[in-house]
Amino acid sequence: MRIASFRIEKYFALHEFTAPHLLSSSDAECVSIADILALEPDAADRLFSQQLRYTQSEGGPELRAAASAIYKIAASQDIVVVSAAEEGIFAAYHALLQPGDHVVVETPCYESALQLARSTGANVAEWRRSADTNWAHDLAALERAFQPNTRLIYINTPHNSTGLMMPCEVLDRVIELCAARNAWLAEEP
Numbered sequence: 001m002r003i004a005s006f007r008i009e010k011y012f013a014l015h016e017f018t019a020p021h022l023l024s025s026s027d028a029e030c031v032s033i034a035d036i037l038a039l040e041p042d043a044a045d046r047l048f049s050q051q052l053r054y055t056q057s058e059g060g061p062e063l064r065a066a067a068s069a070i071y072k073i074a075a076s077q078d079i080v081v082v083s084a085a086e087e088g089i090f091a092a093y094h095a096l097l098q099p100g101d102h103v104v105v106e107t108p109c110y111e112s113a114l115q116l117a118r119s120t121g122a123n124v125a126e127w128r129r130s131a132d133t134n135w136a137h138d139l140a141a142l143e144r145a146f147q148p149n150t151r152l153i154y155i156n157t158p159h160n161s162t163g164l165m166m167p168c169e170v171l172d173r174v175i176e177l178c179a180a181r182n183a184w185l186a187e188e189p
């Protein structure tokens with residue numbers, strides 16, 4: 001398996017921590033660990049008493065239960081905790097795609113969504129949005145992009161880099177199209 005480099009990360013590796021003024025990235029003003037621990041009375045004590053040993057590979061049961069509570073249809077055994085978004089994208093693509101499958105990726109996108117899909121050997125098509133049409137979601141174009149072997153559609157909402165949310169009626173239609181064609185829908189929030 002070969003993974004092409006993500007150009008934005010190569011660029012950031014060169015400039016992110018040396019540029020005098022950083023005008024990109026979504027973490028311009030972060031909370032501190034102390035701020036987060038202050039949200040629960042005994043959180044700091046519980047963190048400091050943790051031992052640094054192996055944990056369950058799917059993630060801690062407490063964390064999985066808390067994550068599942070956010071969703072209506074996911075139980076804690078449906079949740080897998082990953083250490084970064086990148087790892088989740090990698091795991092989902094490699095679990096669901098085979099060489100020769102067809103996948104449609106909403107673009108422009110954070111580049112790993114394209115490169116990791118290609119690394120599976122799948123054929124990757126783009127559902128491209130454009131500033132010229134105010135980043136509208138062209139559902140007819142998505143419908144045309146489907147092939148008989150389309151296995152997965154990847155979307156990103158809120159969207160990096162425009163920050164746009166996919167309107168509910170568009171998302172409903174995307175779900176409908178995937179269901180009708182028996183394709184997985186991977187939505188990266």
Ligand SMILES: Cc1ncc(COP(=O)(O)O)c(C=O)c1O
Pocket residue numbers: 083084085086087110112156160188
């Ligand atoms: C849409 C999207 N996917 C993946 C990533 C990578 O996230 P992580 O650094 O948590 O792997 C980013 C980072 O900005 C992103 O915006």
